[in-house]
Amino acid sequence: AQTVTQSQPEMSVQEAETVTLSCTYDTSENNYYLFWYKQPPSRQMILVIRQEAYKQQNATENRFSVNFQKAAKSFSLKISDSQLGDTAMYFCAFGFGNEKLTFGTGTRLTIIP
Amino acid sequence: NAGVTQTPKFQVLKTGQSMTLQCAQDMNHNSMYWYRQDPGMGLRLIYYSASEGTTDKGEVPNGYNVSRLNKREFSLRLESAAPSQTSVYFCASSESPGGIYEQYFGPGTRLTVT
Numbered sequence: 001a002q003t004v005t006q007s008q009p010e011m012s013v014q015e016a017e018t019v020t021l022s023c024t025y026d027t028s029e030n031n032y033y034l035f036w037y038k039q040p041p042s043r044q045m046i047l048v049i050r051q052e053a054y055k056q057q058n059a060t061e062n063r064f065s066v067n068f069q070k071a072a073k074s075f076s077l078k079i080s081d082s083q084l085g086d087t088a089m090y091f092c093a094f095g096f097g098n099e100k101l102t103f104g105t106g107t108r109l110t111i112i113p
Numbered sequence: 114n115a116g117v118t119q120t121p122k123f124q125v126l127k128t129g130q131s132m133t134l135q136c137a138q139d140m141n142h143n144s145m146y147w148y149r150q151d152p153g154m155g156l157r158l159i160y161y162s163a164s165e166g167t168t169d170k171g172e173v174p175n176g177y178n179v180s181r182l183n184k185r186e187f188s189l190r191l192e193s194a195a196p197s198q199t200s201v202y203f204c205a206s207s208e209s210p211g212g213i214y215e216q217y218f219g220p221g222t223r224l225t226v227t
Contacts, residue, residue, distance in 0.1 A: 097211055
């Protein structure tokens with residue numbers, strides 16, 4: 001069974017700074033997908049970014065980028081120029097084949113004005 | 114497009130009462146899911162439906178039943194609510210089953226069982 005670990009329950013950073021959220025996973029699979037979901041105070045889960053394991057290039061979406069280290073089974077999310085609207089819970093998730101997504105326990109990120 | 118909708122948004126039940134959470138999606142997705150979210154536990158899968166007419170147990174199915182009414186609708190039923198079922202419940206859908214497809218989530222239902 002796959003496991004996803006987010007070791008930082010809470011983080012805070014000043015507005016406009018850069019913050020990195022950690023995620024590690026355990027799997028014996030070779031082809032899989034990794035996701036970061038954001039859950040703001042409204043509770044609505046929103047996909048932030050997705051990475052295919054077979055791609056060496058790290059995914060980026062505007063201010064959001066990942067550092068994908070396949071050998072280390074690490075998938076961190078970097079938020080640049082953080083904004084107040086980035087305040088949310090962030091969940092890392094793992095998926096492959098026809099299996100369901102496995103979610104981490106989340107990191108609560110607070111952006112301080 | 115409304116995406117994934119859930120009703121109700123909030124509910125308070127007494128122990129032993131029953132209720133059904135409703136979920137509908139308008140994206141023509143094949144797969145639908147029910148999760149519960151508890152503090153410090155992340156999202157845990159209760160049941161899922163890979164396609165219309167099929168349902169399967171997830172990680173925490175005890176105390177719940179589901180019905181895939183049609184391609185659009187997937188309901189979750191608590192037959193005899195218990196305080197341990199106090200949680201936030203999310204419905205999600207995806208184009209097809211499997212870990213490669215993005216899941217789209219509803220706004221959640223906050224359920225309190227007293």
